Amino acid sequence: MEAVRKIGNNIILSVELLFNKGFPNRLNPFYHLGSLTFFFFWVVLVSGIYVFIFFETSVAGAYPSVEYMTHDQWWLAGIMRSLHRYASDAAVISIFLHMFREFFRDHHRGVRWFSWITGVPTLWLVVILGITGYWLVWDQLAQYVALATAEMVDWIPMIPSAMVFNFLDNQITDRFFTLMAFLHLLGLPVALVFLLWTHVSRISQIDFNPPRPLATGAFLTLLVLSLLKPAVSHAPVQAGHSPMVLNLDWFYLNIYPLMDGMGPGWAWGISTGVTALLLMLPWLPSKKEQPAAEVNLEHCNGCGQCAQDCPYGSISMRRRTDGKKSEFEPTVNPTLCTACGICSGSCVSSSPFRMANATLKTGIEMPWFTVDALRQEVKSKLGALSGAGRVMVFGCEHGMDVTTLKDPGVAVVSLPCSGMLPPSMLDYVLKNGAEGVLVTGCRDGDCYHRFGNTWTEQRLSGAREPQLLKRVDRTRVVEFRVSDSSGERKALQQRLEAFRRSLSPSA
Numbered sequence: 001m002e003a004v005r006k007i008g009n010n011i012i013l014s015v016e017l018l019f020n021k022g023f024p025n026r027l028n029p030f031y032h033l034g035s036l037t038f039f040f041f042w043v044v045l046v047s048g049i050y051v052f053i054f055f056e057t058s059v060a061g062a063y064p065s066v067e068y069m070t071h072d073q074w075w076l077a078g079i080m081r082s083l084h085r086y087a088s089d090a091a092v093i094s095i096f097l098h099m100f101r102e103f104f105r106d107h108h109r110g111v112r113w114f115s116w117i118t119g120v121p122t123l124w125l126v127v128i129l130g131i132t133g134y135w136l137v138w139d140q141l142a143q144y145v146a147l148a149t150a151e152m153v154d155w156i157p158m159i160p161s162a163m164v165f166n167f168l169d170n171q172i173t174d175r176f177f178t179l180m181a182f183l184h185l186l187g188l189p190v191a192l193v194f195l196l197w198t199h200v201s202r203i204s205q206i207d208f209n210p211p212r213p214l215a216t217g218a219f220l221t222l223l224v225l226s227l228l229k230p231a232v233s234h235a236p237v238q239a240g241h242s243p244m245v246l247n248l249d250w251f252y253l254n255i256y257p258l259m260d261g262m263g264p265g266w267a268w269g270i271s272t273g274v275t276a277l278l279l280m281l282p283w284l285p286s287k288k289e290q291p292a293a294e295v296n297l298e299h300c301n302g303c304g305q306c307a308q309d310c311p312y313g314s315i316s317m318r319r320r321t322d323g324k325k326s327e328f329e330p331t332v333n334p335t336l337c338t339a340c341g342i343c344s345g346s347c348v349s350s351s352p353f354r355m356a357n358a359t360l361k362t363g364i365e366m367p368w369f370t371v372d373a374l375r376q377e378v379k380s381k382l383g384a385l386s387g388a389g390r391v392m393v394f395g396c397e398h399g400m401d402v403t404t405l406k407d408p409g410v411a412v413v414s415l416p417c418s419g420m421l422p423p424s425m426l427d428y429v430l431k432n433g434a435e436g437v438l439v440t441g442c443r444d445g446d447c448y449h450r451f452g453n454t455w456t457e458q459r460l461s462g463a464r465e466p467q468l469l470k471r472v473d474r475t476r477v478v479e480f481r482v483s484d485s486s487g488e489r490k491a492l493q494q495r496l497e498a499f500r501r502s503l504s505p506s507a
């Protein structure tokens with residue numbers, strides 16, 4: 001499974017690189033698949049409410065009311081119907097891309113298992129929403145969907161009444177139809193909202209909306225599609241006849257051809273098997289996280305910056321318990337902590353200039369990689385630097401593997417996330433033997449730990465606490481973000497060499 005994930009990761013990195021060449025990174029749709037799905041749901045909701053105004057919830061009235069919208073009021077209700085359909089299809093595409101991406105980029109294991117597991121049932125809910133939607137049109141496709149669904153339900157041994165015969169005899173009643181309408185219009189959407197709220201409840205600072213240009217582009221694409229190829233119904237249901245030619249929506253109705261070809265037992269078996277596999281993925285193999293961050297109250301002034309910066313909402317501020325002056329203190333929920341180290345980069349106490357002759361202690365740190373250990377590593381590597389253009393490179397283990405950069409004039413330190421780097425460490429490095437510092441990590445907009453590279457950029461530019469002091473010569477600091485792909489390895493090498501030449505023009 002890990003081999004599959006790695007192959008998928010390489011593929012997705014290459015595809016995303018192509019998009020990054022065409023768009024600014026910030027607008028890369030692959031970096032916004034969750035929020036794009038929310039956007040498509042908004043379009044589905046608004047267009048659905050409009051369409052519902054005209055829709056008649058009865059077996060006899062449904063088809064003519066949809067036909068009225070499609071042909072008589074094509075210029076608005078018809079467009080709304082098409083938007084409703086195409087936005088639903090787009091949502092399925094973005095959900096699946098989102099799921100594959102989270103898996104390939106290894107965002108599904110460790111403490112992130114919760115978002116993964118709560119994502120899986122959304123797939124079922126969304127597909128059932130689509131199926132009930134097609135059912136409501138009550139055309140020949142709906143008849144096929146109704147018959148095939150009844151056959152699938154009849155296959156379940158616990159359900160005694162033969163549903164399928166009701167449909168064959170065209171016995172569907174207004175009451176049953178109203179039940180479908182209720183499920184589609186209220187029951188399933190409410191369940192989906194609840195599930196999605198649970199899905200993101202463990203993540204902090206979620207962007208529910210994609211960037212405006214991306215949302216505008218997505219909407220215009222749906223609109224153009226709706227104008228060029230308006231959604232239409234099949235022929236009306238014919239009593240006693242099975243439907244002949246059908247244009248299936250493969251995003252929602254793919255289970256039915258499977259059932260036609262292999263029988264309902266196989267269709268159930270494959271769909272439950274795939275679901276079970278998806279539910280097991282976070283533990284195939286499971287990920288061993290490092291121990292959670294620990295708070296050292298005696299070095300904490302209660303500023304709350306660590307709580308603001310934690311990408312997983314694992315830090316909360318509570319009333320101070322040690323009687324010190326500040327009102328609050330941080331507390332870490334270890335079951336949410338991914339051990340990214342971003343909080344120790346946030347803490348003003350993480351300055352390597354403090355406690356120069358003692359073990360450096362900071363307000364919040366990683367027990368397995370303390371800021372003191374980082375300072376020691378930096379110190380010893382600075383001591384080994386030689387030649388002109390001496391540069392210290394800080395890298396993130398999820399971006400480019402910096403340990404491959406071998407040169408007597410280059411020292412490297414790998415971090416769990418570039419966000420673990422306290423800005424004062426750059427000042428320290430430049431005062432203790434390096435002529436320049438290069439900070440690298442995951443691609444812009446694609447931080448493995450969500451905000452590590454954004455926070456680093458903001459700290460170094462002075463837009464976020466703790467800031468890099470003004471006295472630091474900015475020409476000696478470079479940020480260059482790349483993933484571990486072959487093309488980008490070369491780009492990083494070239495950037496590093498150019499930087500080193502700029503530091504020592506005489507070399």
Ligand code: HEM
Nearest residue numbers: 034035037038099102107108112115116119120122206207
């Ligand atoms: C209706 C469908 C879904 C919507 C609207 C949705 C939306 C979102 C959003 C907005 C986030 C937060 C992204 C961020 O701010 O970093 C997220 C995270 C996540 N989603 Fe979904 N999601 C859906 C379905 C799924 C499915 C089917 C799966 C996989 C089975 C999944 C797996 C995940 C995972 C693992 C994360 C956590 C990523 C992290 O911690 O960095 N989602 N989702």
Ligand code: SF4
Nearest residue numbers: 310337338340341343
């Ligand atoms: S290590 Fe990362 S996840 Fe854990 S508390 Fe610190 S910032 Fe939050």
Ligand code: SF4
Nearest residue numbers: 300301304306347363
């Ligand atoms: S950032 Fe440091 S000083 Fe501020 S609350 Fe967190 S641990 Fe305390």
